[in-house]
Structures are given as C-alpha cells and as structure tokens.
Amino acid sequence: MLNFDYENRTRIIFGKGKQAMVGELIKPYGNKILFHYGGESIKKSGLYDEVRSALEAAGVSYVELGGVKPNPRLSLVREGIRICREEGIDFILAVGGGSVIDSAKAIALGVLYDGDIWDYFLTKKPAGKVLDLATILTLPATGSESSDSVVISQEETQLKMGYHSDKIRPVFSIMNPELYFTLPKNQIANGVCDMMSHILERYFTTTVKADVTDGLCESTLKAIMKNALILNRNHKDYDAWAEVAFAGTIAHNGLLGLGRAQDWACHKMEHELSAIYDVAHGAGLAVLTPSWMRYVYKTNINMFVQFAVNVMGVEGTYRDPDAIVNEGIDRLERFFITIGLPITLRELGMDDSNLELMAKKATWYSDGKETPVGGFQKLSWKDILEIYKMAQ
Amino acid sequence: MLNFDYENRTRIIFGKGKQAMVGELIKPYGNKILFHYGGESIKKSGLYDEVRSALEAAGVSYVELGGVKPNPRLSLVREGIRICREEGIDFILAVGGGSVIDSAKAIALGVLYDGDIWDYFLTKKPAGKVLDLATILTLPATGSESSDSVVISQEETQLKMGYHSDKIRPVFSIMNPELYFTLPKNQIANGVCDMMSHILERYFTTTVKADVTDGLCESTLKAIMKNALILNRNHKDYDAWAEVAFAGTIAHNGLLGLGRAQDWACHKMEHELSAIYDVAHGAGLAVLTPSWMRYVYKTNINMFVQFAVNVMGVEGTYRDPDAIVNEGIDRLERFFITIGLPITLRELGMDDSNLELMAKKATWYSDGKETPVGGFQKLSWKDILEIYKMAQ
Structure with a gap:
C-alpha cells in the first residue's frame, strides 16, 4: 500500500x-x-x-x-x-x-x-x-x-x-x-458506466499489494452491476436506486483508491471524445474501456484474471489466463449492451476522421513531445490511436 | 437501505x-x-x-x-x-x-x-x-x-x-x-478480533437489502483474515500491517453500517465480561461471537449462509443450510484459534459464578424489567445467559 x-x-x-x-x-x-x-x-x-x-x-x-x-x-x-x-x-x-x-x-x-x-x-x-x-x-x-x-x-x-x-x-x-425514478434509460446506463469506470480507473494498478481496496472495488462493482440490471427492468425500484446511488458516491469519494497507484487513461481518452463530439461521458467510457482492457492486460495479466474471476464471475479454473481475461472483458461488454450502452465509436456517430487528432490531444502531442497517459500502462498517442481503432 | x-x-x-x-x-x-x-x-x-x-x-x-x-x-x-x-x-x-x-x-x-x-x-x-x-x-x-x-x-x-x-x-x-511491528502476538490477535467484530456487528442485520455495504463488509473481513494470518507468521510484514490497520479504521468509521439496522449484542455482552474481569476486549469477543452466532442464526439463516459462503469460503452447494452455517462458524472459530485467541470463557480465567449477574447487567435487568440487547435478534437476560453458558 x-x-x-x-x-x-x-x-x-x-x-x-x-x-x-x-x-x-x-x-x-x-x-x-x-x-x-x-x-x-x-x-x-x-x-x-x-x-x-x-x-x-x-x-x-x-x-x-x-x-x-x-x-x-x-x-x-x-x-x-x-x-x-x-x-x-x-x-x-x-x-x-x-x-x-x-x-x-x-x-x-x-x-x-x-x-x-x-x-x-x-x-x-x-x-x-x-x-x-x-x-x-x-x-x-x-x-x-x-x-x-x-x-x-x-x-x-x-x-x-x-x-x-x-x-x-x-x-x-x-x-x-x-x-431518480424519472431518469431516462440512457442516462441511467451512462451513469452506471461512469461510476464503474471511476472504480476501474482506481482498481487497475501497479501497486503490488492492496487487498482492502481491491475488495472494496470488486464488491462495489458487483453491487452496481447487480442493481443496474434490476433498474433495467424496473427504473422505479427504490432499493436498487439506493444501492446504485450510494455506490456512485463511494466510487468517486476517494476511498477506493487510497494507497493505490491509479490509471485514468480511459477517462482521459473519453474526454477527447466528448470535447469534440459532445457525447455522453458514460457512453464514451463504455466504448473505450473494453478496448483499453484488451490492449493493456498483458502488462499485468494476474490483475485482469483477478478482475475476471472476482468481479465478472469467470470460473478461475481454466488453464489459460488469456482465456479467463478475455471472457471477463467480454462479459463486461455484454453487461454494457444489456443495459443499453454503445460499445463502438460508430454507435456514437463517430467516423475515423478525428482519431489521430484526439490521440494527440490526449497526450498533448506537439513537435514529437508528448505526455503519456495512464498509470497502469503508459500510453503514447500511437497506443491511444490503436485503442480508438479497436473501439471503432 | x-x-x-x-x-x-x-x-x-x-x-x-x-x-x-x-x-x-x-x-x-x-x-x-x-x-x-x-x-x-x-x-x-x-x-x-x-x-x-x-x-x-x-x-x-x-x-x-x-x-x-x-x-x-x-x-x-x-x-x-x-x-x-x-x-x-x-x-x-x-x-x-x-x-x-x-x-x-x-x-x-x-x-x-x-x-x-x-x-x-x-x-x-x-x-x-x-x-x-x-x-x-x-x-x-x-x-x-x-x-x-x-x-x-x-x-x-x-x-x-x-x-x-x-x-x-x-x-x-x-x-x-x-x-505496529513491536506489538505482542496477543495484542495483534485481540485487535484483529475487535475490528472483525465491528464489521460483524454491522453486517448481521434485519435490513432486507443492502448489497453495497454487504459487499464492503465481506471484502474487508476477508482482507483482515488474510493479512492477520500473514502477521501471525511475520509480525513485521509492512504490507500486511498496512492492510490490517487500514481495515481497522474502515471497520469502525461508520461507512460499513450506513443504511443498515445493526446488532451490537456481542459488544454489549463482552463489555460485561471486561467490566468485571478486566479481560481484553478482543479476546472476550472471540469467545462470545461464535456462540452468539450459533444461538441466533435461525432468525435469518440466509444471512448466515451468505456469511459462510462469501466470507468464510464455504462451498454454497451443500443441500443443508444449517450445515453451511455451522461450517462457516466453525471456520471462524478455527481462524481465532490459529491466531492465538481464546474461544471459551474458561480460557479467559472465568468460572460460572458471575454469568447470571453479567447477563442481568447487560440488559439492565431490575424487578422483572429489562432492555433487550441486539438488533439482529432481541436478547433477554436469559438468552444472554444461554450464550454465556455456550461459551464456557
């Protein structure tokens, strides 16, 4: 820690x-x-x-x-x-x-x-x-x-x-x-994705040992997903809203990231999307997060196995850690689809015309100089461009 | 909630x-x-x-x-x-x-x-x-x-x-x-039990739905037990101490009990022990908690199955919920033994001479009137006497 x-x-x-x-x-x-x-x-x-x-x-x-x-x-x-x-x-x-x-x-x-x-x-x-x-x-x-x-x-x-x-x-x-009973379905879904992202940005870390916050992150993510599915069927379920709303506060009040190196690459990449296209932040995160995961997971595959098993419920007895990780990411993506979120840039109405511009803006790229993005794995503008392309 | x-x-x-x-x-x-x-x-x-x-x-x-x-x-x-x-x-x-x-x-x-x-x-x-x-x-x-x-x-x-x-x-x-490196083994164990009890007193609840705090409680309990076992082998493990200490703060800063009806019977029963015998609070809790669990679990057996499965790692596929619960409580007791805690009143140096007095003090019993103790199940002085006897 x-x-x-x-x-x-x-x-x-x-x-x-x-x-x-x-x-x-x-x-x-x-x-x-x-x-x-x-x-x-x-x-x-x-x-x-x-x-x-x-x-x-x-x-x-x-x-x-x-x-x-x-x-x-x-x-x-x-x-x-x-x-x-x-x-x-x-x-x-x-x-x-x-x-x-x-x-x-x-x-x-x-x-x-x-x-x-x-x-x-x-x-x-x-x-x-x-x-x-x-x-x-x-x-x-x-x-x-x-x-x-x-x-x-x-x-x-x-x-x-x-x-x-x-x-x-x-x-x-x-x-x-x-x-929150009167919120439209897309705003509920965007909100759910935003709060999940606040946790994931803290969860994926280079800090070797952080059991308490690992567990707080994992259990809060699971509670959000469970109750988001309830809201997806009944958007006036008081108890489900109470869980989701409370989780949204915990997700970003700072507690879940204490003592951990944090990432925040997905947020940075998404900010470039919404700055140019004015897309909903949560929708942008739903599109980018799975691609980011697939791009970076080999940096610390154990962390992603832990995510797949402890959060997404993938059985941890497979032989192949890559298979476990990919199953976990696929399940996250399917969850996003289930609650009505987009998972491609195309669904957000974006073509590929600004991908390089956004990747360079994300890293303040200028005259060959840039500030890499992300704590879990440092991403150059070229890395970010790859992730944008994967998310198309 | x-x-x-x-x-x-x-x-x-x-x-x-x-x-x-x-x-x-x-x-x-x-x-x-x-x-x-x-x-x-x-x-x-x-x-x-x-x-x-x-x-x-x-x-x-x-x-x-x-x-x-x-x-x-x-x-x-x-x-x-x-x-x-x-x-x-x-x-x-x-x-x-x-x-x-x-x-x-x-x-x-x-x-x-x-x-x-x-x-x-x-x-x-x-x-x-x-x-x-x-x-x-x-x-x-x-x-x-x-x-x-x-x-x-x-x-x-x-x-x-x-x-x-x-x-x-x-x-x-x-x-x-x-x-914390210089703390003697018994003080470490007492502390661990005290912080676990702070969580358990909040966890066992009559509140029907509280997924977020359920998960926060469960994951923090698991992190404490995992790292207490590390400290049991090496009391100078910085990382393990960091986890246990941080968990001890979270256990009692109020967060884990938000929106939940709470219990606190074990604390009340233990206070009577330490008031008369001046025993360490954590040691008293280690003795009383498993007996309390065995005495009350039928009030809401599902909650105790959840504890056994999610916290103590009991496989949840048994046919018989009582067996799952009892296996969970046994595992908790074995954990206490492993880190050097007492699990009987005798080990605390107590005979049965004050059991009734303590049970009556715990409920302010006087002239047939008493204030029952505990939020999960209301305990009379006679209930408490039974629990003390089970813990002998």
Missing part, C-alpha cells in the same frame, strides 16, 4: 424526502446563495418548487442560475462567477447531476480568485479561498456530490480539463433515490 | 514516518495541548521522544498525562479534565491504542462541560462544545482513530459505558504501520 493522506468533509444525507431539509441545512453557511441548475427537468419534476419553498421557509435568499448543459461550459461558469460577485453570494447550491455540480464547483473556485478561473485548470495550482457549496443530486453518475474533482469544457478550444482540490468537496449532499 | 446521515471529518495520514508531521499538523488547532498516552511502551519504542521533538520543533507547548490502562478509567478522565481546565489546554493529542484515544475523547468531551463527564455516558445527551483532538495510533483494533464512539469504565460500579457523537471524531489521525 502506498502512503496516503485522506480527508472528506462531505456530509451525505440519504433517503426519501430529504430535499425538504435543504433550507435549514444551508442556514448556518449562507445568507444569500446561488441556486444553480440545468434545464427544465427539475421544474417538471416539482423539485425546483420544493427547493424554492425550502429556501424561503428557512429565510435563505437566493439568486437563480439555470442553463447548465452536459459537459458544463466555461462560459456559464464565468457568468456564475460574475453574478456571485455582483450579488454578494456566499454559498452555492447545485441541484442536478454531475454537470451542474461541476459547474457550481468551478464557480465556487473562481468567485474569490483575482485571476481567470481557467488558470486553475491549466496550471493545477492550489486552490485559494473557495465558496462553500452543497448539492441535491438528481442523477447518480459522476460522484461529484462528494468528490474533490471538477471537469469543465472550453467551447472554443474544445478543451475539456479537470481540477482537484479538497476545498471543492460539497459541505453536504442530499441524495433521495425517489428523485 | 435505510435512510442515513453521515459525516466523518477525520483526516487519515497514512504511511512510514508520518508521526514526524504531528507538530506542524497540530499548530493550526492548538496553542497548548494535552499529550495523553498509556504506559512505557511508547517510551521504549522511541515514539515518545519523537512526538516531543515534533511538538517542540513546531512550537506547540504541551502538558503530559500518561497512565491510561486498557478499559480506560473514569478516574483518569476526570484528572485529565481537571488538568485541561487548570492549564488552559485547547487541544488533545492521544498517542496510543483505543484506550488512550477513548480516554482523550472523554476528556475532550468534559473540559468545556459544566456538569460531571459521566452524565454523558448515563444520559446519552447531545455533546456540547468539545475540544478538538488528534491521534497517533499505536495499536490497530478499536477504530477509535476515526470513530464517533468512546467507551469508559467506572471502576467502583464496574460499569462500562459507551457514548457517540460526531464531535468527538479526531480531526486527524496518523497511522504508520511500522509502529
């Missing part, structure tokens, strides 16, 4: 009807808040009105900023920062999925910063003073409700960049499985 | 040599601290000198209070509270195992409280303002380094009482596996 230093302040308030507490929960933190959200879905569902009532009942005044889109945009973040400064906002409430929460995190990071918010994403410099934020999660997927990370897209340059800081973990997040 | 509300502020700093950071880590919290510890072991190991140097280098002044004994005493807690008040102490550093940390938690709870500290344990009333505390863990076992709980013994009345509050979670805990 590697050394680690872990702290996660996010309070998780989990269960039916808990969104009604939001006003009282915010009171100790904020006098005037930014109520940040996406499109019309929270208005249709009634959540928008519930939140407004709760804030008003608690005497918390607020300014609204809706309009967050998937792959949240830098332009709206800048607008949010401007509003917060003009209105003297001291706290942000994000009501939505990962995009809304990430947009809120970036605004929280920028309000009290003298320079331009994009600096943080380009330089990865330590966060200064940050506004506190909280969330009501409406789409379990990204784990942003208790993670230290934020991903923002710059529209003009088609750059999608991440940033990490413990300071942008929400102070609390409210999770009510009933809020 | 049941509703839950979870927050855990404890920062975990994990790895070789991390105790050298303690002075700098405390600086933002405390000007004058209580340095609380047990006996001579930290002096022999050199840790005592290391801590003093680190505090002095950081300019943190301190008052020492050693002398914490296993099953930490109310009398020393009261002395600690008196010292903190007289000396104007604003932070407590516990350097030791669970007893030292629990003693520090009780002191932290009492310093700013007007009444007598024992009130909290008797009434369970909400904590008022509490001093911050931190720990350097020297014995992985109780999980107190990031738990919300404290257990203190009242010598005169032979009462051993617990208390819970998020306010007594340490602000940080330093865990260095190298500090």
Whole structure:
C-alpha cells in the first residue's frame, strides 16, 4: 500500500424526502446563495418548487442560475462567477447531476480568485479561498456530490480539463433515490458506466499489494452491476436506486483508491471524445474501456484474471489466463449492451476522421513531445490511436 | 437501505514516518495541548521522544498525562479534565491504542462541560462544545482513530459505558504501520478480533437489502483474515500491517453500517465480561461471537449462509443450510484459534459464578424489567445467559 493522506468533509444525507431539509441545512453557511441548475427537468419534476419553498421557509435568499448543459461550459461558469460577485453570494447550491455540480464547483473556485478561473485548470495550482457549496443530486453518475474533482469544457478550444482540490468537496449532499425514478434509460446506463469506470480507473494498478481496496472495488462493482440490471427492468425500484446511488458516491469519494497507484487513461481518452463530439461521458467510457482492457492486460495479466474471476464471475479454473481475461472483458461488454450502452465509436456517430487528432490531444502531442497517459500502462498517442481503432 | 446521515471529518495520514508531521499538523488547532498516552511502551519504542521533538520543533507547548490502562478509567478522565481546565489546554493529542484515544475523547468531551463527564455516558445527551483532538495510533483494533464512539469504565460500579457523537471524531489521525511491528502476538490477535467484530456487528442485520455495504463488509473481513494470518507468521510484514490497520479504521468509521439496522449484542455482552474481569476486549469477543452466532442464526439463516459462503469460503452447494452455517462458524472459530485467541470463557480465567449477574447487567435487568440487547435478534437476560453458558 502506498502512503496516503485522506480527508472528506462531505456530509451525505440519504433517503426519501430529504430535499425538504435543504433550507435549514444551508442556514448556518449562507445568507444569500446561488441556486444553480440545468434545464427544465427539475421544474417538471416539482423539485425546483420544493427547493424554492425550502429556501424561503428557512429565510435563505437566493439568486437563480439555470442553463447548465452536459459537459458544463466555461462560459456559464464565468457568468456564475460574475453574478456571485455582483450579488454578494456566499454559498452555492447545485441541484442536478454531475454537470451542474461541476459547474457550481468551478464557480465556487473562481468567485474569490483575482485571476481567470481557467488558470486553475491549466496550471493545477492550489486552490485559494473557495465558496462553500452543497448539492441535491438528481442523477447518480459522476460522484461529484462528494468528490474533490471538477471537469469543465472550453467551447472554443474544445478543451475539456479537470481540477482537484479538497476545498471543492460539497459541505453536504442530499441524495433521495425517489428523485431518480424519472431518469431516462440512457442516462441511467451512462451513469452506471461512469461510476464503474471511476472504480476501474482506481482498481487497475501497479501497486503490488492492496487487498482492502481491491475488495472494496470488486464488491462495489458487483453491487452496481447487480442493481443496474434490476433498474433495467424496473427504473422505479427504490432499493436498487439506493444501492446504485450510494455506490456512485463511494466510487468517486476517494476511498477506493487510497494507497493505490491509479490509471485514468480511459477517462482521459473519453474526454477527447466528448470535447469534440459532445457525447455522453458514460457512453464514451463504455466504448473505450473494453478496448483499453484488451490492449493493456498483458502488462499485468494476474490483475485482469483477478478482475475476471472476482468481479465478472469467470470460473478461475481454466488453464489459460488469456482465456479467463478475455471472457471477463467480454462479459463486461455484454453487461454494457444489456443495459443499453454503445460499445463502438460508430454507435456514437463517430467516423475515423478525428482519431489521430484526439490521440494527440490526449497526450498533448506537439513537435514529437508528448505526455503519456495512464498509470497502469503508459500510453503514447500511437497506443491511444490503436485503442480508438479497436473501439471503432 | 435505510435512510442515513453521515459525516466523518477525520483526516487519515497514512504511511512510514508520518508521526514526524504531528507538530506542524497540530499548530493550526492548538496553542497548548494535552499529550495523553498509556504506559512505557511508547517510551521504549522511541515514539515518545519523537512526538516531543515534533511538538517542540513546531512550537506547540504541551502538558503530559500518561497512565491510561486498557478499559480506560473514569478516574483518569476526570484528572485529565481537571488538568485541561487548570492549564488552559485547547487541544488533545492521544498517542496510543483505543484506550488512550477513548480516554482523550472523554476528556475532550468534559473540559468545556459544566456538569460531571459521566452524565454523558448515563444520559446519552447531545455533546456540547468539545475540544478538538488528534491521534497517533499505536495499536490497530478499536477504530477509535476515526470513530464517533468512546467507551469508559467506572471502576467502583464496574460499569462500562459507551457514548457517540460526531464531535468527538479526531480531526486527524496518523497511522504508520511500522509502529505496529513491536506489538505482542496477543495484542495483534485481540485487535484483529475487535475490528472483525465491528464489521460483524454491522453486517448481521434485519435490513432486507443492502448489497453495497454487504459487499464492503465481506471484502474487508476477508482482507483482515488474510493479512492477520500473514502477521501471525511475520509480525513485521509492512504490507500486511498496512492492510490490517487500514481495515481497522474502515471497520469502525461508520461507512460499513450506513443504511443498515445493526446488532451490537456481542459488544454489549463482552463489555460485561471486561467490566468485571478486566479481560481484553478482543479476546472476550472471540469467545462470545461464535456462540452468539450459533444461538441466533435461525432468525435469518440466509444471512448466515451468505456469511459462510462469501466470507468464510464455504462451498454454497451443500443441500443443508444449517450445515453451511455451522461450517462457516466453525471456520471462524478455527481462524481465532490459529491466531492465538481464546474461544471459551474458561480460557479467559472465568468460572460460572458471575454469568447470571453479567447477563442481568447487560440488559439492565431490575424487578422483572429489562432492555433487550441486539438488533439482529432481541436478547433477554436469559438468552444472554444461554450464550454465556455456550461459551464456557
């Protein structure tokens, strides 16, 4: 196990009807808040009105900023920062999925910063003073409700960049499985794939010994798959949603990667897809992950045998480890298909015209120089191009 | 899954040599601290000198209070509270195992409280303002380094009482596996049993569906047993210690019980043992847990089949679920024997003279009235007496 230093302040308030507490929960933190959200879905569902009532009942005044889109945009973040400064906002409430929460995190990071918010994403410099934020999660997927990370897209340059800081973990997040009953099937599937990927990126490691987190990763992956199949038949199963939503938080709150070298190649490769094609992050991951696995598994075949046996339930008594691994990857791919995910770039509507560009962008390739991607196996742009081609 | 509300502020700093950071880590919290510890072991190991140097280098002044004994005493807690008040102490550093940390938690709870500290344990009333505390863990076992709980013994009345509050979670805990190399074999085994019991008390539940935490519990139990056997052969195996120590924290930081009805009968029954006989908590749990399992398993035999198969590796294809369960419990008992734990009350030096007294104390039995114990199956004093007898 590697050394680690872990702290996660996010309070998780989990269960039916808990969104009604939001006003009282915010009171100790904020006098005037930014109520940040996406499109019309929270208005249709009634959540928008519930939140407004709760804030008003608690005497918390607020300014609204809706309009967050998937792959949240830098332009709206800048607008949010401007509003917060003009209105003297001291706290942000994000009501939505990962995009809304990430947009809120970036605004929280920028309000009290003298320079331009994009600096943080380009330089990865330590966060200064940050506004506190909280969330009501409406789409379990990204784990942003208790993670230290934020991903923002710059529209003009088609750059999608991440940033990490413990300071942008929400102070609390409210999770009510009933809020997820109305999600469309493709969003459920994308979310499931995103959270599985958060675990797989941590699981495949060069760290030789990490039994506890190996087991936490494996058992959480199995619980997600089991309950995703239940949701695939009945998207209003409270218990299945509770398991999937809770797993989504655990998948990305940092715990499952403690003391482990991590990978993150699939996320980097996928960010290039969604930056150019604006595809759903989870769908992109479903396409790339099996190909990545087939490309890299010989680097540490034992780790992939363990995955195939412990997670995908392949019988571990075969003679041939390659056969075990390939059966495990095939089963993962079949699981993705079952819940309605794409497994090829073509299904995402992509041809091969940008593969080399994306592979080079992923590694910052320029004048023969590049930054290899991935902790499990270092990938050059040529490796990534191969993986993109395998995923076509 | 049941509703839950979870927050855990404890920062975990994990790895070789991390105790050298303690002075700098405390600086933002405390000007004058209580340095609380047990006996001579930290002096022999050199840790005592290391801590003093680190505090002095950081300019943190301190008052020492050693002398914490296993099953930490109310009398020393009261002395600690008196010292903190007289000396104007604003932070407590516990350097030791669970007893030292629990003693520090009780002191932290009492310093700013007007009444007598024992009130909290008797009434369970909400904590008022509490001093911050931190720990350097020297014995992985109780999980107190990031738990919300404290257990203190009242010598005169032979009462051993617990208390819970998020306010007594340490602000940080330093865990260095190298500090555990010198622990004697029986303390390792007791610690392993204690952390396993923390998981088992959460695992056996009346909550029908809890896949994620089922899996977290099962995988953590397996990782503990695997690595405890390695330590049994080589008590200086860094990697095995890292796994066991990290698992001990996870076992009792609250995560594994989220959304689950919990049991805690074995802990309650064991507290009566150690209150009268001053036996090691882990040893008492090793004796009682298998008997408790045999006594209650028919309440939900499926849960125990799952335990036998998923944790103890019993083949799940037998015809007879009772046989599977009993094989699972037998394997757990054999594991305890292998690492040197007692499995009978006789081995703890106890005869049957206090069994009825302890069973009645466990349920507060008085004038025919009692408070049943345990969430998985409610146990009367007569049930508990049966379990004590089975464990003889």
